Amino acid sequence: MPVNTVVTGVGGQGVVSATDIISIVALTAGYDVKKSDVHGMAQRGGAVTSFVRYGEKVYSPIIEQGTADFLIALEEMEALRGINFLKENGTVILSDFHTPPPDVALGFKRYPGHIQEVLRKMKPAVKCYRPGVVSMLEEHPGYSINVFLLGIYARFQSYEKMVWLEAIRQRFKRPDKAIESFLYGYEKQVKEIV
Amino acid sequence: MDRILLSGNEAIARGSYEAGCRFATGYPGTPSTEILESIARYEGIYTNWAVNEKVALETASGACLAGARSIVTMKHVGLNVASDPLMTLAYTGTGAGMVVVSADDPGIHSSQNEQDNRWYALMAKIPMLEPSDSEEARIFTKKAFEISELFDLPVLLRVTTRISHSRTVVYPEEPQGAKESFFPGKQIEKYVMVPANARKARLSLEDKLNKLARFSEQCSLNKVESGSTDYGIITSGISYQYVKEVMPGANILKLSLTNPLPLQLIKVFVERFKKILVVEELDPYIEMQIRHISAAIHGKVFIPSISELTPEKVRDGIREFTGAVPSPVSPAASPPPDLIRRPPILCPGCPHRGLFYQLSKQRTFIAGDIGCYTLAFDEPLKAVHTCLDMGAGIGQAMGIEKAMPRGSKKPVAVIGDSTFLHSGMTALLNVVYNRSNILVVILDNRTTAMTGAQANPLSGTDIQGNPSPDISLEQIVSALGVKWIKTVNPYETKPLEKTIKEAAAFEGPAVIITKAPCVLLPEFKKIRPKPFTVKTDLCTGCTICLNIDCPSIWWEPAEVKAEGKKRAKGIAYIDPVSCTGCGLCADVCSFDAIVRAEE
Numbered sequence: 001m002p003v004n005t006v007v008t009g010v011g012g013q014g015v016v017s018a019t020d021i022i023s024i025v026a027l028t029a030g031y032d033v034k035k036s037d038v039h040g041m042a043q044r045g046g047a048v049t050s051f052v053r054y055g056e057k058v059y060s061p062i063i064e065q066g067t068a069d070f071l072i073a074l075e076e077m078e079a080l081r082g083i084n085f086l087k088e089n090g091t092v093i094l095s096d097f098h099t100p101p102p103d104v105a106l107g108f109k110r111y112p113g114h115i116q117e118v119l120r121k122m123k124p125a126v127k128c129y130r131p132g133v134v135s136m137l138e139e140h141p142g143y144s145i146n147v148f149l150l151g152i153y154a155r156f157q158s159y160e161k162m163v164w165l166e167a168i169r170q171r172f173k174r175p176d177k178a179i180e181s182f183l184y185g186y187e188k189q190v191k192e193i194v
Numbered sequence: 195m196d197r198i199l200l201s202g203n204e205a206i207a208r209g210s211y212e213a214g215c216r217f218a219t220g221y222p223g224t225p226s227t228e229i230l231e232s233i234a235r236y237e238g239i240y241t242n243w244a245v246n247e248k249v250a251l252e253t254a255s256g257a258c259l260a261g262a263r264s265i266v267t268m269k270h271v272g273l274n275v276a277s278d279p280l281m282t283l284a285y286t287g288t289g290a291g292m293v294v295v296s297a298d299d300p301g302i303h304s305s306q307n308e309q310d311n312r313w314y315a316l317m318a319k320i321p322m323l324e325p326s327d328s329e330e331a332r333i334f335t336k337k338a339f340e341i342s343e344l345f346d347l348p349v350l351l352r353v354t355t356r357i358s359h360s361r362t363v364v365y366p367e368e369p370q371g372a373k374e375s376f377f378p379g380k381q382i383e384k385y386v387m388v389p390a391n392a393r394k395a396r397l398s399l400e401d402k403l404n405k406l407a408r409f410s411e412q413c414s415l416n417k418v419e420s421g422s423t424d425y426g427i428i429t430s431g432i433s434y435q436y437v438k439e440v441m442p443g444a445n446i447l448k449l450s451l452t453n454p455l456p457l458q459l460i461k462v463f464v465e466r467f468k469k470i471l472v473v474e475e476l477d478p479y480i481e482m483q484i485r486h487i488s489a490a491i492h493g494k495v496f497i498p499s500i501s502e503l504t505p506e507k508v509r510d511g512i513r514e515f516t517g518a519v520p521s522p523v524s525p526a527a528s529p530p531p532d533l534i535r536r537p538p539i540l541c542p543g544c545p546h547r548g549l550f551y552q553l554s555k556q557r558t559f560i561a562g563d564i565g566c567y568t569l570a571f572d573e574p575l576k577a578v579h580t581c582l583d584m585g586a587g588i589g590q591a592m593g594i595e596k597a598m599p600r601g602s603k604k605p606v607a608v609i610g611d612s613t614f615l616h617s618g619m620t621a622l623l624n625v626v627y628n629r630s631n632i633l634v635v636i637l638d639n640r641t642t643a644m645t646g647a648q649a650n651p652l653s654g655t656d657i658q659g660n661p662s663p664d665i666s667l668e669q670i671v672s673a674l675g676v677k678w679i680k681t682v683n684p685y686e687t688k689p690l691e692k693t694i695k696e697a698a699a700f701e702g703p704a705v706i707i708t709k710a711p712c713v714l715l716p717e718f719k720k721i722r723p724k725p726f727t728v729k730t731d732l733c734t735g736c737t738i739c740l741n742i743d744c745p746s747i748w749w750e751p752a753e754v755k756a757e758g759k760k761r762a763k764g765i766a767y768i769d770p771v772s773c774t775g776c777g778l779c780a781d782v783c784s785f786d787a788i789v790r791a792e793e
Binding site (some may be wrong): 010011020023024027032033034036037038044045047058060061063064065066067077078080081083084085086087088089090100102103104105106107109111112114118119120121122126127132136193 | 197198200225303304327355356359360361362363435436438439442504505506507523524525526527528529530532533534535537538539541542573574613656737740743745747748749751764
């Protein structure tokens with residue numbers, strides 16, 4: 001069975017490059033790979049979902065509901081938009097970074113405070129890690145959220161660290177900050193939460 | 195060569211390169227845009243962005259006449275524009291091989307409709323190929339050039355968003371040499387479609403179709419995959435992948451050359467099984483053409499014809515059809531029903547914002563068009579009131595002006611630079627010719643922004659980034675006969691407001707050009723360096739800056755900030771990371787509370 005990963009976030013956060021890197025790593029390891037996202041609206045700020053699947057043989061480029069092994073959310077409430085893809089006992093890697101959607105920015109609605117509540121209700125159906133994106137950005141303002149969370153994700157995969165670093169170099173023209181962000185996540189102590 | 199990951203669009207570009215294609219053109223449109231952008235990076239293929247799809251197809255026809263294999267790319271609605279030359283190209287034939295790519299958008303991810311362009315192949319009487327992943331996209335593109343030359347017909351390569359924008363494994367091959375091109379000889383009977391010649395061409399087209407039907411029966415691209423089910427599935431394109439995903443052991447007839455359909459092959463397949471399910475996205479294109487073969491053929495009763503297919507929908511359809519497939523695993527959780535929507539909005543710093551802020555204050559009808567600026571339809575601006583097709587807004591505004599009661603407010607049409615050049619110019623000429631009293635605003639941001647900043651004739655560069663001739667939008671508008679033309683800076687809202695009033699008062703067609711580069715362009719960064727910030731002691735919480743709909747401006751409720759303020763329920767906050775420093779918010783603030791941040 002292929003390993004299925006869903007990445008969600010906000011346009012401009014690097015959702016698409018995150019699944020690009022995962023797919024380069026899986027290709028290097030000799031797997032069949034398919035990744036799919038819908039892009040082409042150049043404007044920023046919309047919700048973005050991207051799928052990547054790897055294994056011996058992959059047919060559908062999109063992931064069926066309830067079959068994702070991993071959900072990586074680059075923005076906290078966007079985890080909820082992708083939660084239906086996650087399977088029981090799936091793993092969530094959750095950003096604590098918030099970008100207010102228009103209705104919140106305009107003061108019509110409050111940013112949802114119940115994200116961890118939703119995840120808690122799923123317990124023990126889901127494992128969740130929330131490695132502190134906001135504090136990372138305070139400490140290292142130039143770091144990238146997407147690659148940092150890939151560093152956490154990489155620890156659940158069987159690939160060598162070097163394969164990840166090579167994939168990051170392949171994906172970005174100036175990879176230095178991305179590599180630092182990745183290693184910061186790769187080496188960070190994170191505990192399961194909720 | 196090593197296996198690589200390519201999107202379907204990149205794979206079509208690769209296939210063109212391998213096929214010795216010499217000429218590539220098209221108009222940007224999601225999900226097709228990256229095909230031409232990728233082709234432009236290969237050596238030896240002349241590539242350009244055309245002003246519209248019809249011109250692109252006609253140019254490619256010329257290149258084929260001169261012996262160059264040519265590819266033309268567009269989104270599904272682009273083929274509507276190019277359908278005029280396409281219908282008759284089937285009569286004349288193309289000369290060298292011609293591939294027309296239609297990238298359809300089931301599910302309407304980034305379009306105004308989800309039409310199924312497979313019908314165009316049937317209507318134009320031309321061959322059609324439907325790949326189901328990137329490797330097939332590469333191979334089928336090469337095959338399409340061969341079939342085109344074998345039958346002297348344009349070939350429709352029909353892909354969908356999921357094929358174009360998914361990355362899957364490709365095994366690239368070495369390119370074959372391109373054929374020498376030449377100055378075309380005069381083949382008047384073949385290429386001049388006056389009625390006498392067209393009637394003969396119609397007969398020879400029928401002859402080609404008969405030969406094509408026999409070719410389709412033998413074509414190795416249409417193939418049977420034997421399985422263990424007592425039913426059979428007929429499928430094509432991305433739907434094949436979903437069928438394999440949920441029923442890997444099914445008997446499958448995978449159709450790839452889908453016009454003309456291999457009816458004999460289908461008949462033999464159908465007779466082997468108790469019943470047949472046709473799994474296809476959007477319209478019952480295959481089903482309608484084969485239903486006469488057997489009453490055991492089913493399709494759209496079980497497979498939805500609206501929106502994009504998914505593995506879930508195919509699983510549900512097959513389950514209902516057979517009662518035999520296991521139910522899907524239930525998701526661990528569902529998104530809460532009240533999850534706040536996050537639609538795309540105009541970028542921070544977007545030059546369109548100032549115009550729509552001013553237009554939102556006018557009580558008039560604003561006919562819109564296709565581009566980023568369509569997004570101004572939504573709260574809080576609500577300043578775009580129609581969106582139909584490329585170039586439609588000018589005509590719609592004119593129709594409103596002619597039909598509305600006397601003394602009504604002058605209607606407005608807003609249109610981007612690229613859309614105006616695509617199909618707004620003729621509509622504006624129609625306005626002038628027929629003495630229509632409307633205001634047209636051309637939003638000139640020097641690029642085709644919505645599809646990711648592709649060059650157009652006003653950008654000053656071509657697809658490869660080389661300089662292109664200076665073209666003056668003002669001169670074009672003037673040459674179309676417009677007497678009242680003003681170019682303005684859209685960030686200066688007060689002069690802009692005055693100009694709009696003057697244009698509205700002018701008796702006759704008026705054109706305002708708002709000129710400022712798109713934020714995606716490098717020149718934007720050069721002019722707008724530092725972000726803005728809110729002086730919390732001066733902000734009264736009046737919310738006027740929120741009305742410009744900038745994603746960098748957030749409302750901070752009072753209990754968070756602005757302690758000691760009278761009445762204010764909150765104040766504005768500007769996100770320093772996403773703010774581009776365009777200054778529009780400072781321009782609309784009545785209390786000088788928004789200032790450029792210190793270094």
